[in-house]
Amino acid sequence: MNELNLEQLKLWRRQFHKMPEIGWSEFVTTATLISTLREMGYQVLSGKKFLKTDNILGRSQKEVDIGLARAASKGITPELMEEMDGLTGCVAVLDTGIAGPTVGMRFDIDCVAVNESQDLSHYPFAQGFSSQNPGYMHACGHDGHMAIGLGVALWIVTHKTALTGRFKLIFQPAEEGVRGAKPIAEGDVLDDIDYFFSAHLGMGCSSGEIMINPLGFLCTTKLDFRFYGAPAHAGINPHGGANALAGACHCVTQLMAIPRHGEGMTRINVGTLLAGEGRNVIPATASLQLEVRGGNQQINSFMTQQALRTGEGIALGFGLRFEHELMGEAVDLYNDEKLINLVTQIAVKEMGLSPQEGLFGGSEDATVLIKRVQEHGGQAIYFVLGSTIKAGHHEACFDFDEISLLYGVKIFTNCIDYLCQEHQ
Numbered sequence: 001m002n003e004l005n006l007e008q009l010k011l012w013r014r015q016f017h018k019m020p021e022i023g024w025s026e027f028v029t030t031a032t033l034i035s036t037l038r039e040m041g042y043q044v045l046s047g048k049k050f051l052k053t054d055n056i057l058g059r060s061q062k063e064v065d066i067g068l069a070r071a072a073s074k075g076i077t078p079e080l081m082e083e084m085d086g087l088t089g090c091v092a093v094l095d096t097g098i099a100g101p102t103v104g105m106r107f108d109i110d111c112v113a114v115n116e117s118q119d120l121s122h123y124p125f126a127q128g129f130s131s132q133n134p135g136y137m138h139a140c141g142h143d144g145h146m147a148i149g150l151g152v153a154l155w156i157v158t159h160k161t162a163l164t165g166r167f168k169l170i171f172q173p174a175e176e177g178v179r180g181a182k183p184i185a186e187g188d189v190l191d192d193i194d195y196f197f198s199a200h201l202g203m204g205c206s207s208g209e210i211m212i213n214p215l216g217f218l219c220t221t222k223l224d225f226r227f228y229g230a231p232a233h234a235g236i237n238p239h240g241g242a243n244a245l246a247g248a249c250h251c252v253t254q255l256m257a258i259p260r261h262g263e264g265m266t267r268i269n270v271g272t273l274l275a276g277e278g279r280n281v282i283p284a285t286a287s288l289q290l291e292v293r294g295g296n297q298q299i300n301s302f303m304t305q306q307a308l309r310t311g312e313g314i315a316l317g318f319g320l321r322f323e324h325e326l327m328g329e330a331v332d333l334y335n336d337e338k339l340i341n342l343v344t345q346i347a348v349k350e351m352g353l354s355p356q357e358g359l360f361g362g363s364e365d366a367t368v369l370i371k372r373v374q375e376h377g378g379q380a381i382y383f384v385l386g387s388t389i390k391a392g393h394h395e396a397c398f399d400f401d402e403i404s405l406l407y408g409v410k411i412f413t414n415c416i417d418y419l420c421q422e423h424q
Contacts (some may be wrong), residue, residue, distance in 0.1 A: 004154050009405040013147035014129035020111030020136040020143075023174030024059040025067025026088040027342050029146075031076045033171050036150060042092040047085030050188040050201050058179035058327035071135070089173035089180065090166055091189055093166065100164025100423045103416055104193035104373065106366050107149030108175035114139045117396040124399055135313035139398040141387070144405055144419075145172065151409035156416065164420045168193065171302065172365065177222055178328040181368035195339065195419055196373040196380035197412060198366040201387045207401045209354045209386030210347045213335050216359030217367055218293040219300035220265065222328035225251065225311045228321040233279065233285040241282025245275035247318035248286035251311055254342070255290065258306045261361045264295030266303055293363060296332050330363040331371050339381035346414040351407065353386065360384075385411070
C-alpha cells in the first residue's frame with residue numbers, strides 16, 4: 001500500500017464492491033475505511049465527532065440493527081464499534097503543519113437495494129467480486145468513489161512534505177435518498193474549508209470524458225406521510241371506523257394534481273403506499289413514501305408546502321390523524337468559477353479528457369455540503385468523471401470502467417498540488 005497504482009485502486013474498489021451496505025448501516029465499510037486511513041497515518045473522526053445527530057435523516061433502525069449484526073459477524077472489534085457511536089461514515093484529517101488552504105473532499109460510501117446479477121457476462125460476478133450481501137449492490141459507483149478517496153489519501157501522505165495546509169477527506173454515509181449530508185453540514189467539520197471537491201462516476205459520461213460544470217441539479221425533499229384512522233368490522237360496523245387507506249388513496253391523486261410552478265421545473269412522485277390490516281377490517285393505518293423536486297429552492301419549497309397541505313387536508317376530511325417525517329433533502333448547485341477553471345486546466349488541457357456539457361437532471365447530497373462550504377466563504381465544485389458503464393445506474397448489471405479510478409485520483413491530486421503551490 002506504499003505505492004499508488006491502478007491495481008491498488010482496483011483492489012480497494014473490489015473489496016468494497018463485495019460488501020455493499022445500505023445507508024446508515026455501513027458499519028463494515030466504515031470500519032474498513034477507518035483502519036485503512038489510520039494505517040496511512042490519518043487522524044480519523046467518526047460518529048458524533050463529525051455528525052450532528054439531531055439532523056440525521058431517514059435512518060431505519062431495522063437496517064441499523066442488520067448492519068450491527070453484520071459487523072459483529074465480520075469480527076469488527078467492540079472498541080471500534082463503540083468509537084463509531086452506532087453511526088457510520090468518517091472524516092480523515094491530515095495537517096501538514098505548514099500554513100496553507102484547507103481542502104475538503106467528499107466520497108460517498110453507501111449502496112442501493114438491488115440484487116446483483118449472477119450472469120457470467122457480468123464482470124464482477126465472473127471475476128468473483130460481486131455482492132456478498134443479497135439484496136444489496138454497489139450499483140451506483142460509490143465503491144469506486146471510496147477507492148478514489150483512498151487513492152487521494154495515499155497520495156497526500158506520500159507527498160506530505162511538499163504540501164501545505166490541511167486536508168479533510170469526508171467518507172459520507174447515506175447519500176442515496178439524500179440523507180447523510182445534512183448531519184455533516186450542520187456540524188462544524190466543513191466550516192473552515194477553503195476549497196471543496198466532489199464528483200460522481202458515469203452519469204452519462206463515457207471513459208475519457210468529463211462534465212466539469214453539470215447543470216440542472218434539482219432541489220428535493222423526501223417525505224413520509226402517515227395516516228391513522230380507526231378499525232371497525234367491515235360488514236357489521238363500517239361506519240364506526242375511519243378509513244386510512246381511502247384517505248391515503250385520495251392523497252395520492254391530489255398530490256399528483258398539485259399545480260406546477262410557472263417559474264421552473266417541478267417533479268413529484270409517490271413511490272410506495274402501504275395500508276390496512278386485513279380484508280374485513282376498515283384500514284386503520286396507511287403510509288406513503290414520496291418526493292418532490294424543484295428547479296430551485298423556492299420552487300421546491302412550494303412543492304413541499306403544497307404536499308403537506310394536501311396531506312393535512314385529506315386527514316381532516318377523512319377524520320384521520322396525520323403525521324409527516326422529513327427523510328432526505330438536497331439543494332441546487334452552483335460551482336465556483338475558479339475551481340471550474342482549475343479542473344478544466346487539469347482534466348482537459350493536461351490530461352486530455354474530452355469536456356462534455358449537459359444536465360445532471362437529478363438531485364445530489366453533495367449539494368448540501370457545497371452550500372455550507374460556500375456560505376462560510378469557501379469555494380466548491382462538483383463534476384462528473386466519465387466512465388463507460390455496462391448498464392444504467394441502480395441496475396443489476398451495473399459496472400464501470402476501472403481505468404476511471406486512476407483518472408479520478410489524478411484530477412483530485414493535481415488540483416491539490418496547484419492549490420498548495422498557489423499558497424506557497
